[in-house]
Amino acid sequence: MITYLEAIREAQSEALEKDPRVYIYGQDIGNFGGAFKATKNLAHRFPGRVLDSPISEDAMMGSAIGAAMQGMRPIVEMQFADFSTVGFNQIVNQAATLFWRSGVSCPITVRLPSGGTPGSGPFHSQSLEALYAHYPGLILLTPATVEDAYSMLLEAVAIDDPVIFCEHKYLYYHLKAESLPKEALPVGKARISRAGRDATVVTYSAMVHEALAAADELAAEGWEIEVIDLRSIKPLDTDTVLASVARTGRVLAVGEAWPWGGVTAEVLARVSTEGFNLLDAPPMRLNSKDTPVPFHPNLWGTHRPTARTISLALRELLRA
Amino acid sequence: MKGMLPLSEAPHAAGRTSDFSETYRRAYRWMLLARVAEEKIASLYRGGKITGGVFVGRGQEAISVATGIALRDGDIFAPLIRDQAGRLAFGESLLDFTLTYLGARSGPMRGRDGNVHRGRPREGLLPMISHLGAMGSVVNGMLLAHRFQGKKHTVGAVSLGDGATSTGAFHEFINQAAVENLPLVLVITNNQFAYSTPTSRQFVCADLVDKAIGYGVRGHSVDGTDLAACLETIGGAVQTAREGGGPQFVVATSLRLSGHGEHDDSHYIPPQLRETHLGRDCLSVAEEHIRSQKWADATTIEAWHRDSHTQVEEAVAHSLREAAPDPAREDWCALSSRHLQEGPEIHPPLKY
Numbered sequence A: 001m002i003t004y005l006e007a008i009r010e011a012q013s014e015a016l017e018k019d020p021r022v023y024i025y026g027q028d029i030g031n032f033g034g035a036f037k038a039t040k041n042l043a044h045r046f047p048g049r050v051l052d053s054p055i056s057e058d059a060m061m062g063s064a065i066g067a068a069m070q071g072m073r074p075i076v077e078m079q080f081a082d083f084s085t086v087g088f089n090q091i092v093n094q095a096a097t098l099f100w101r102s103g104v105s106c107p108i109t110v111r112l113p114s115g116g117t118p119g120s121g122p123f124h125s126q127s128l129e130a131l132y133a134h135y136p137g138l139i140l141l142t143p144a145t146v147e148d149a150y151s152m153l154l155e156a157v158a159i160d161d162p163v164i165f166c167e168h169k170y171l172y173y174h175l176k177a178e179s180l181p182k183e184a185l186p187v188g189k190a191r192i193s194r195a196g197r198d199a200t201v202v203t204y205s206a207m208v209h210e211a212l213a214a215a216d217e218l219a220a221e222g223w224e225i226e227v228i229d230l231r232s233i234k235p236l237d238t239d240t241v242l243a244s245v246a247r248t249g250r251v252l253a254v255g256e257a258w259p260w261g262g263v264t265a266e267v268l269a270r271v272s273t274e275g276f277n278l279l280d281a282p283p284m285r286l287n288s289k290d291t292p293v294p295f296h297p298n299l300w301g302t303h304r305p306t307a308r309t310i311s312l313a314l315r316e317l318l319r320a
Numbered sequence B: 001m002k003g004m005l006p007l008s009e010a011p012h013a014a015g016r017t018s019d020f021s022e023t024y025r026r027a028y029r030w031m032l033l034a035r036v037a038e039e040k041i042a043s044l045y046r047g048g049k050i051t052g053g054v055f056v057g058r059g060q061e062a063i064s065v066a067t068g069i070a071l072r073d074g075d076i077f078a079p080l081i082r083d084q085a086g087r088l089a090f091g092e093s094l095l096d097f098t099l100t101y102l103g104a105r106s107g108p109m110r111g112r113d114g115n116v117h118r119g120r121p122r123e124g125l126l127p128m129i130s131h132l133g134a135m136g137s138v139v140n141g142m143l144l145a146h147r148f149q150g151k152k153h154t155v156g157a158v159s160l161g162d163g164a165t166s167t168g169a170f171h172e173f174i175n176q177a178a179v180e181n182l183p184l185v186l187v188i189t190n191n192q193f194a195y196s197t198p199t200s201r202q203f204v205c206a207d208l209v210d211k212a213i214g215y216g217v218r219g220h221s222v223d224g225t226d227l228a229a230c231l232e233t234i235g236g237a238v239q240t241a242r243e244g245g246g247p248q249f250v251v252a253t254s255l256r257l258s259g260h261g262e263h264d265d266s267h268y269i270p271p272q273l274r275e276t277h278l279g280r281d282c283l284s285v286a287e288e289h290i291r292s293q294k295w296a297d298a299t300t301i302e303a304w305h306r307d308s309h310t311q312v313e314e315a316v317a318h319s320l321r322e323a324a325p326d327p328a329r330e331d332w333c334a335l336s337s338r339h340l341q342e343g344p345e346i347h348p349p350l351k352y
């Protein structure tokens, strides 16, 4: 069995192995192996290529951009997605504009350990995909499975543009697979994680598993719920979403991130503008509450969508 | 990209030898060309011919040229808004300057960015983003890449103003360069003002160069109005970095002899300051020095002036004939992986 976290480590190991242009840069990632051990043993196996950085997110990003301009393929590990905002300027103004302004591409991969876990609180729990997706020039990946964590990270390193790789901390140890995949869907393609004809749930990252559990629950009552795992937030696979809504006539978009703007809003904007007449009921969405992410598990469990709240929303959608 | 206009490769200032007078003359000519070029663009701006802002380096050409001239092929230069002289000495063509200011599609930024926000990263000249302090760590990364790739003895120079030393990015990149012992040369021009803000509202240390100690890097101070001193100090700092001496922290003092941009009359700069040593115009000081040292006679200097004007007039005339960008031919793609761009297939463009 291999965990989601091990898949991330394995992908990095393979990237380092295959491509001499790859190096990894981040806090405590060298001999220590990283806060989550995503780079365990890599510094030892690849001497000089897994480098501890100072606590300088701006300079971490800036230097990765510079190295990429000179032909390297840096992977930057943010210790937590939340701290990437200190390097925000470099990501959105330097990396994201470089190709468009100068014609020189910027192949960097920024790993953001994202999302909530019990007890992590306001500053170690954030899901920032919408923030980054807002900027042109960035690619946003949100793997929900062990297989995708592996294959999408390898693909991220191969892509010639800046990729923000949102890996979910809750899935690190919880999610296991038999083995690593030999082939994968390309970036930009969503996956139908579960087929159904009564309603479509469009979601990504850890929420895919909550949605699947909700679909299980409703299946016991005879409802067939289709669950779409977006896999990549940007580009967003609108075709797969619209094709599904054409089959079901009902859509619920679910995200762990905050509600204002964001991925669920974007999905529903596309469904309503491009597929309005496919809808048999008003589209719905479910996000976390519009507050910082709470520390206490009791509060946290209610702050974010869960299988229970998703199935409640689905029942409402199915009644509409 | 060294030496595309009209002067050939310039060795860095090794000392006051006969080579030195040659370097000095070359540096002076780049300064002169930069001054003439910027005055022309400023004049076009006043005539309403320029879209967007115009920012000039009047009064700090000596510092800038000393940086550009000390660099060579394979080096990196991250200039800022007052670095026309250094850009030319590093090898940027005058056409890149005029085409970008005049918004021509054939310029290096193709109308997507303008004025001082231009460069050719493949040739080591970084196109600055506006956010002050942000270019330093990019240069660090390029130098780090050189290390990975086994490219030896390259140097990266970063230009900054006194105001930019107050940014967090400044702190992060100089510290990062020190930790990695990179051949980074930071050239800070303390021209006494950041837009309208005097240095007293920017920092309270006695001397900016003292900050070098805190970062564990070597500090240098230089009179930015004195071209010879700039060539020696900045040239020396570049050489030290090239030889493995780690990051170099140069603070050059001068006075901004212009508005922040051409839109700004700089009424907030006390006129008395202009009368001090700081307010000396480095270009006339340099020209006077050449005369007094008899490194060139009056006729030669006169010819240099004429030559600069001719080059600028030709570059402007050429650039004015170039086509502007055409929105219908613009590809509106922010990614080099074109298949991953969100685009018209997804959001059909509105019909006007």
Ligand SMILES: Cc1ncc(C[n+]2csc(CCOP(=O)(O)OP(=O)(O)O)c2C)c(N)n1
Residues within 6 Å of the ligand: B081, B082, B130, B131, B132, B160, B161, B162, B163, B164, B165, B167, B191, B193, B194, B195, B256, B260
């Ligand atoms: C991070 C950031 N904040 C504000 C600005 C707006 N701005 C542009 S130039 C400038 C003053 C810069 O002063 P200084 O660094 O001393 O350089 P100088 O203009 O004197 O050459 C300001 C405030 C900016 N470009 N970047």
